[in-house]
Amino acid sequence: MDTYEIKFRVNGNDETLGVRGDETLLRALRRIGYVEVKLSCEGGDCGACAILLDGVAVNACLMFAAQADGSEVTTVRGIGTEDDLHPVQEQLIEKGGVQCGFCTPGIVVSAKALLDENAAPTREDIQRGLAGNLCRCTGYKKIFESVSAAARQMTEGGDS
Amino acid sequence: MEFLRAGSVDEALAAARDGAAFVAGGTNLVPDVLFGRKKIARAVDISRLDELRYIEEADGKIRIGALATVTDLLDSELIRDAASPLYESALEFAGPLVRNRASVAGNLMDASPAADLAPPLLAQDAVVELASAEGERALPLSEFFLDYRKTAARPEELMTAIVIEPLGAEDRCAYYKLQLRRAMAIAVLGVAVALRMNGSVCADAAISLGAVAAVPYRAHAAEGHLRGREIAEAEIEAAAAAAAESARPIDDVRASAAYRKKMCGVLVRRLLRKALGMTQGVVA
Numbered sequence A: 001m002d003t004y005e006i007k008f009r010v011n012g013n014d015e016t017l018g019v020r021g022d023e024t025l026l027r028a029l030r031r032i033g034y035v036e037v038k039l040s041c042e043g044g045d046c047g048a049c050a051i052l053l054d055g056v057a058v059n060a061c062l063m064f065a066a067q068a069d070g071s072e073v074t075t076v077r078g079i080g081t082e083d084d085l086h087p088v089q090e091q092l093i094e095k096g097g098v099q100c101g102f103c104t105p106g107i108v109v110s111a112k113a114l115l116d117e118n119a120a121p122t123r124e125d126i127q128r129g130l131a132g133n134l135c136r137c138t139g140y141k142k143i144f145e146s147v148s149a150a151a152r153q154m155t156e157g158g159d160s
Numbered sequence B: 001m002e003f004l005r006a007g008s009v010d011e012a013l014a015a016a017r018d019g020a021a022f023v024a025g026g027t028n029l030v031p032d033v034l035f036g037r038k039k040i041a042r043a044v045d046i047s048r049l050d051e052l053r054y055i056e057e058a059d060g061k062i063r064i065g066a067l068a069t070v071t072d073l074l075d076s077e078l079i080r081d082a083a084s085p086l087y088e089s090a091l092e093f094a095g096p097l098v099r100n101r102a103s104v105a106g107n108l109m110d111a112s113p114a115a116d117l118a119p120p121l122l123a124q125d126a127v128v129e130l131a132s133a134e135g136e137r138a139l140p141l142s143e144f145f146l147d148y149r150k151t152a153a154r155p156e157e158l159m160t161a162i163v164i165e166p167l168g169a170e171d172r173c174a175y176y177k178l179q180l181r182r183a184m185a186i187a188v189l190g191v192a193v194a195l196r197m198n199g200s201v202c203a204d205a206a207i208s209l210g211a212v213a214a215v216p217y218r219a220h221a222a223e224g225h226l227r228g229r230e231i232a233e234a235e236i237e238a239a240a241a242a243a244a245e246s247a248r249p250i251d252d253v254r255a256s257a258a259y260r261k262k263m264c265g266v267l268v269r270r271l272l273r274k275a276l277g278m279t280q281g282v283v284a
């Protein structure tokens, strides 16, 4: 079986690892400990594996790890830390946008990518921005409210 | 599976042999390999070939580089202004995570009957450019899809660009993707129409259909009821009926064949009326 040595940065850490040609980026990330990137459908349908690849939100399950050689990967843990949460993370907690939490890492990634491009999203913008993320618990309403509140918090700098 | 990142188009072409497949966004190929639907000996990664990622106007045409993503289509003013059915199909395509990786060429090369970008590209007389170590050739998209998931591209050929005729301000067009929900859904039916009008006379007509046959196609018989004629209700009815007649859909989990065939007529009628700015009549 062919293996390849690849290098990328994950949340600012330089990582060097050997991968099989057909190993997905999702499986490789989890194998080296980034288990906050969730493995679920492995077919692009659920968004639980969402990461930022060079700043762009993508499904880690839909690429080969070797395709990410030389890239910058950001997972949910690189978006905010426990002591310094991103407004999206803060508001998901505040507004009850988290139940089992399995979808949350992907939701945070998609929501951050949305807010980076659109500081004042409408409800429809938020729905479209999170269209690739499934949540089986919340019914989405509280997630949408959380993202909306995060947008207000970021533009007004205040709480909502 | 061997993995090789191509540093240039020439390197990609040289590596395309012995059971190799190109991988662009990977949104089709990666799960196909993971779940064993496709066995490939070598993946030739073309996703970093930035020279194939562009959308530009050249010689009165729109050139779309093979690696332009669906997100790139949405970010392009040229596409929004001069290829609005394609723009609308991009809006209805998957969700942002997939759109950020999915390439235009990958959508065509995968050759799903339901490939969303195919009907709008067909409606704008798309020509695809293919390259191999032996040379280059160009082929109308209408001759590219041969049968269910079968294309005219040889295994070693790389699609490098898709070239379309821009729509002008005087052109009338419309697009619709019939789907079970407004995101992340495979089309039940995709329809694009584009009409070049000379007063009330239709100088040229394009009607293309996806997900109602083994391949996306131009409904030539339906177009024949419009081209060169003054368009009124009777012409629209005839075109809609001919479009439905041309459909050869299948039953699947998303819809029955009979429903697809019926909706084919309904949507062609609706889109022609919409394109022409006619008030909506009662839809049968």
Ligand SMILES: Cc1cc2nc3c(=O)[nH]c(=O)nc-3n(C[C@H](O)[C@H](O)[C@H](O)COP(=O)(O)OP(=O)(O)OC[C@H]3O[C@@H](n4cnc5c(N)ncnc54)[C@H](O)[C@@H]3O)c2cc1C
Pocket: A043, A044, A045, A062, B021, B022, B023, B024, B025, B026, B027, B028, B029, B030, B066, B067, B092, B093, B094, B095, B098, B101, B102, B103, B104, B105, B106, B107, B108, B109, B110, B114, B115, B116, B117, B157, B158, B159, B160, B184, B185, B186
């Ligand atoms: C969750 C999900 C949702 C989706 N939703 C939609 C949707 O709404 N509408 C839709 O139409 N499709 C959809 N797709 C399918 C897919 O995303 C698209 O077809 C996409 O455009 C494929 O592009 P890619 O760059 O990812 O192709 P890849 O997966 O990289 O490649 C696909 C095929 O094309 C070949 N190939 C790629 N580029 C070239 C090239 N330049 N020259 C020659 N061969 C090439 C590959 O070898 C492979 O066989 C969806 C897929 C997923 C996983």
Ligand code: FES
Pocket: A038, A039, A040, A041, A042, A043, A044, A045, A046, A047, A048, A049, A050, A059, A060, A061, A062
């Ligand atoms: S695990 Fe990647 S989208 Fe579901």
Ligand code: FES
Pocket: A097, A098, A099, A100, A101, A102, A103, A104, A134, A135, A136, A137, A138
């Ligand atoms: S909180 Fe459980 S899946 Fe979203």
